[in-house]
Amino acid sequence: MKQVLICGALIVTLSMGIRHGFGLWLQPITMERGWSRETFAFALAIQNLAWGLAGPIAGGLADRFGAFRVLVVGAVLYALGLVFMGLASSGLAFMGGAGIVLGLAQSGTTYAVVYGVIARQVAPEKRSWAMGITAAAGSFGQFLMVPVENGLIGGLGWQNALFVLACMALIIAPLALGMREPPKAASSGPKQSVAAALREAFTTPSFGLLMAGYFVCGFQVVFIGVHMPSYLKDQGLSPEVATGALALIGLFNVFGTYAAGSLGQRLPKRYILSAIYALRSVAIVAFLLAPLTPTSVYIFAAVMGFLWLSTVPPTNAIVAQIFGVQYMSMLGGFVFLSHQVGSFLGVWLGGKLFDATGSYDVVWWIAVGLGVFAALVNLPVREVALVRGGPVPKAA
Incomplete structure (x- = not known):
């Protein structure tokens, strides 16, 4: 179990850490390319x-x-994608x-x-905790990689910085050796076909509710992660404030994801x-209503960081709890x-509505409303394992 957790954590550190800083490339790329x-x-x-x-x-x-x-x-594609990102000279190629x-x-x-590997290799009573550990590692990668990427852009230029990240992404391949499973591990559990598993999931109301909540999670975090650096610069704050904010999100995300997994x-x-x-909705409203200063940005980043990927361990743990682990990854x-x-929608509407209105305000308030919606739809989720071939037990 220790090997799986360590290698899984390092893989997520790289894969999530690299992408967390993509917002730092928005202005240098668009300014140089004229996009x-x-x-x-x-x-x-x-x-x-x-x-x-x-997925x-x-x-x-x-x-x-x-x-x-x-x-x-995936590691090879990651490296190739970063190289293509650096070489693209048209919007279509980009x-x-x-x-x-x-x-x-x-x-x-x-x-x-x-x-999926963690769910099959870790005992159910430790599964949520183990997922929290892995998510916390990914969060640490975000904290670590943002200043690294900002330094690479400043020292090597935005294009060479992407090529360096491409080399780093290839490290995922040797780490994958630690995620090998025993031959029988993937086939353990209930004997169920893929079609039956999908039918079961999509006819279970709790699965749809989890998907609805996760939709909101994606909208909020990707909008903020990509557009906040430009939003802050538009408001007259220095690029260092944006870099610090993204780093704080990553740092406090470590604590938030671990806490959510443990709880x-x-x-x-x-x-x-x-x-x-x-x-999240409360934090965004407070951020929008408070005077915008470096201090308010850092406080918002710390609070949002604690809430950032803390949805990941409980959401995935519920999926495993309801449906078992045979098709956990799928x-x-x-x-x-x-x-x-x-x-x-979060990242595209951020750019679309900014170009149309000259402001991110509408998207911020959409994120607030969606947060309230997600808070409500998660309440009816039933955290009970399905009994196949018999009635589903009532939630405690």
Whole structure:
């Protein structure tokens, strides 16, 4: 178990850490290429959508053939996507590299694939905690990589910085060796076909509610992660404030994801999710109404960081709790698809509405409303294992 946790944590550190700083490239790329913000934002929106659409496929392949092969292919695609992102001279080429290739890469190197291995290798009573540990590692990667990426851009230029990150992404391939599973691990559990598993999931109301909540998560975090650096610069704050804010999000995310994973062992996970979404809306409203200063930005970043990916461990733990672990990566991939549809809309609408209105205000308030919606839809989720061939027990 220790090897799986360490390698899984390092893989997520790299895969999530690299992408967390993509917002730092928005202004240098658009200014040098002469593109609108919507061009950049739409490419990252396509990235999130491609990631989500490929997620169930990558998860299904990992469930059937093991995570190792999927992770290796994902690492190679990640490196290629970063190189294409640096070389693209047209909006269409940029969308292909930064959008499609990187999206496919992330589907095979992030949570759905890694969590499938963890779910099968860790005892149920420790599963939420283990997922929290891995998510916290990914959060530390965000904290670590933002200043690294900012330094690379400043020291080498934005293009060479992407080439360096491409080399770093290849480290995921040797780390994947630690995610190999025993031959019988993937086939343990109830004997169920893929079609039956999908039918079961999509006719279970709680699965749809989790997907709805995760849609909101994607909208909020990707909008903020990509557009906040430009929002702060537009308001007259220095680039260092944006870099510090993204780093603080990553740092406090370490504590938030670990806390959510640990609390999920003791409290109903649906209540944890509802509280996270409600608190996000409160934090955004306070940020918008307070005077904008470096201090207010750092406070907002710390609070949002604590809530950032803290939805990940309880959401995935509920999926495993309800449906078992045989198709955990595939079902987690479908839940994550909803997250990425939200991500697509969050990042694209951020650029679209900014170009149309000259402001991000409308998107900020959409994020507030969606947070309230997600807080409500998670409350009816039933955290009980399905009894196949018999009635579903009532929730305690």
